[in-house]
Amino acid sequence: MEKRKKIMILGAGRGQIGLIKxxxxxxxxxxxxxxxxxxxxFKLADEICIxxxxxxxxxxxxxxxxxxxxxxxxxMDVGLKALSYSCQxxxxxxxxxxxxxxxxxxxxxxxxxxxxDVSTARFxxxxxxxxFQQAMQELSLPLIVKATDLGGSRGIYVCRSKEEVLKNYHxxxxxxxxxxxxxxxxxxxxxxxxxxxxxxxxxxxxLPTGNHVYxxxxxxxxxxxxxxxxxxxxxSQIYEQAEKVIRACGFDNCAVNMDMILHNGRxxxxxxxxxxxxxxxxxxxxxxxGIDFYETIVQIAMGVTPDKLSYSQNSAxxxxxxxxxxxxxxxxxxxxINNSQPxxxxxxxxFFKQKGDSIAKFMSSKDCVGQIVVKGKALGxxxxxxxxxxxxxxxxxxxxxAC
Numbered sequence: 001m002e003k004r005k006k007i008m009i010l011g012a013g014r015g016q017i018g019l020i021k022x023x024x025x026x027x028x029x030x031x032x033x034x035x036x037x038x039x040x041x042f043k044l045a046d047e048i049c050i051x052x053x054x055x056x057x058x059x060x061x062x063x064x065x066x067x068x069x070x071x072x073x074x075x076m077d078v079g080l081k082a083l084s085y086s087c088q089x090x091x092x093x094x095x096x097x098x099x100x101x102x103x104x105x106x107x108x109x110x111x112x113x114x115x116x117d118v119s120t121a122r123f124x125x126x127x128x129x130x131x132f133q134q135a136m137q138e139l140s141l142p143l144i145v146k147a148t149d150l151g152g153s154r155g156i157y158v159c160r161s162k163e164e165v166l167k168n169y170h171x172x173x174x175x176x177x178x179x180x181x182x183x184x185x186x187x188x189x190x191x192x193x194x195x196x197x198x199x200x201x202x203x204x205x206x207l208p209t210g211n212h213v214y215x216x217x218x219x220x221x222x223x224x225x226x227x228x229x230x231x232x233x234x235x236s237q238i239y240e241q242a243e244k245v246i247r248a249c250g251f252d253n254c255a256v257n258m259d260m261i262l263h264n265g266r267x268x269x270x271x272x273x274x275x276x277x278x279x280x281x282x283x284x285x286x287x288x289x290g291i292d293f294y295e296t297i298v299q300i301a302m303g304v305t306p307d308k309l310s311y312s313q314n315s316a317x318x319x320x321x322x323x324x325x326x327x328x329x330x331x332x333x334x335x336x337i338n339n340s341q342p343x344x345x346x347x348x349x350x351f352f353k354q355k356g357d358s359i360a361k362f363m364s365s366k367d368c369v370g371q372i373v374v375k376g377k378a379l380g381x382x383x384x385x386x387x388x389x390x391x392x393x394x395x396x397x398x399x400x401x402a403c
Contacts, residue, residue: 004029005069007301008062010053010083012041014352015075015278020044022294023072028302031066033059054078056085063090072301074255074294075278077103077151093303095254095274102249103273106148107182109249116248119241119268123184126169135183136162142186145169147176154364158186189263191219191270192228194242195277195285196256197293197311199300205311206242207285208235209277212323216363223323224281225379226288230262237267245272253300255293257281279365280322280373283347287320287375320347321382325370326362331397333357333369339392345385347373359397369395 007023009016012034020041023030032045035052042048051062053073059082063071071086071094073079080100087094095103102109113120124135126145145168147155155175157168165183172181191211197204208230212223230238238260245251245258249272257277259270276282276297285293291310299306333355340349351370353359360367374385 005302006031006066007070007072007298008033008049008059008066008068009041009045010034010059010071010073010079011076012037012039012045012048013076014040014350016041016073017044018282018294019072019074019297022292023298025292026295026298028070028298031068033062053082056082059083060086060089068092070298070301070303072297074276074282074297077273077275080104080273080275093253093301095252096250099250099252099254099274103275104149105178106146106271107180108148109272110182110184112248113245113269116244118244118248119237119266120270121184121187121268123182125180125182127180129166129169132166132169132183136165139183139185141165142188143183144186145172145181145183147172147178147181149176149178155181159183187261187263187268187270189261191221191259191261192238193221193224193260193277193281194238194258195281196242196246196251196258197296197300197306198246198252198254198256199306201252202308203243203246204296204306204308205289206239207288208238209281209284214326214362220362220364221279222326222362222365222368223279223321224277224284225321225382226284226319227379229379234262234267241267241269245269249274255282255297279324279368280371283373284320284322287347287373288318318377319379319382320373320375321379321386322371322373323386324365324368325351325372325393325395326367327359327369327395328361329397330361331359331399333359333395334398335394335396337394337396340389345374345376345381346389347375349373349389 006029008031012032030045031047032041033049063086084097084100142160145157155172159165193209196206208228210225210228213219214222254274255276258272282293296306376382
């Protein structure tokens with residue numbers, strides 16, 4: 001019997017579940033790699049590897065010992081440096097170390113944007129209160145304070161006064177591992193995104209996606225939808241800026257996730273990273289094109305050329321909505337009631353928490369209770385189905401409240 005090729009999946013949390021399942025469907029031996037913990041990916045993979053995926057040397061050592069044929073991750077940035085370093089050392093297919101560094105540091109990312117004429121907000125690096133005084137002379141309120149190394153909307157605060165900027169600067173510095181953060185002009189407008197995929201320098205697709213957001217310290221995406229209906233002049237800007245981002249950051253052999261905003265008729269890029277977006281975005285890409293996008297990510301990692309012809313709009317289900325299940329209260333789950341029956345429009349209903357689990361009041365994507373993904377011929381069909389599911393869903397807490 002021919003020996004199965006091995007793929008190392010960096011991370012074992014909910015964001016890697018689709019990736020592990022796809023790799024197994026494609027016949028690969030899966031190695032879920034993470035620090036020790038009760039992660040769902042450990043239960044699904046063929047093998048477990050305990051390693052810190054934030055450590056390039058540790059991951060490289062483990063990948064070399066396992067003699068893997070590919071390394072992949074999705075929906076989070078923490079393993080990108082280790083992935084790129086290990087791929088380079090082992091001669092595997094993956095994004096470059098420069099692209100991984102850009103993905104993990106918003107300051108470096110912004111500098112590359114400006115250097116390559118990507119439309120983005122003005123910003124300033126803050127290392128001390130003296131920097132703050134100078135920045136306040138150069139930038140206009142409102143401002144947003146950002147940790148450059150954290151994901152999931154952590155360490156990010158919208159500020160509408162100098163006092164708020166200074167207070168949140170100290171809060172951000174307490175959360176970041178860096179000795180600096182950035183502040184940038186807060187562009188108010190309509191937020192959305194774009195997903196893309198690049199293999200050996202060829203852009204397989206660029207797909208504009210809509211956002212559902214929830215306001216905490218800043219706007220946090222709690223879901224997405226496709227397609228994004230916008231005027232042609234806006235869509236042309238999205239494609240133009242997405243192409244610039246891909247070339248500026250050197251994204252290649254990877255998925256690309258971009259956050260954008262329409263401000264005063266102009267598209268600005270907020271952030272970009274060299275991996276698939278989270279919160280249902282891989283599922284929505286799959287629905288829109290009628291493929292399995294997790295399988296594409298696996299194929300790229302294994303050096304297998306994806307079928308570009310697959311990336312044309314799927315006529316059967318060309319619209320989709322993904323929504324995270326969140327709680328506005330903290331507590332312990334007493335009961336989850338889901339009375340929805342399976343049908344062709346329901347792509348996925350998953351719960352990340354179960355009876356007896358503690359849940360937090362929603363502040364960032366790590367606080368999600370579950371997700372719902374629906375599909376249809378038009379967004380109206382999807383919205384109607386989503387409303388039906390939400391009506392049939394109830395999560396009770398032990399204190400008697402519903403979340």
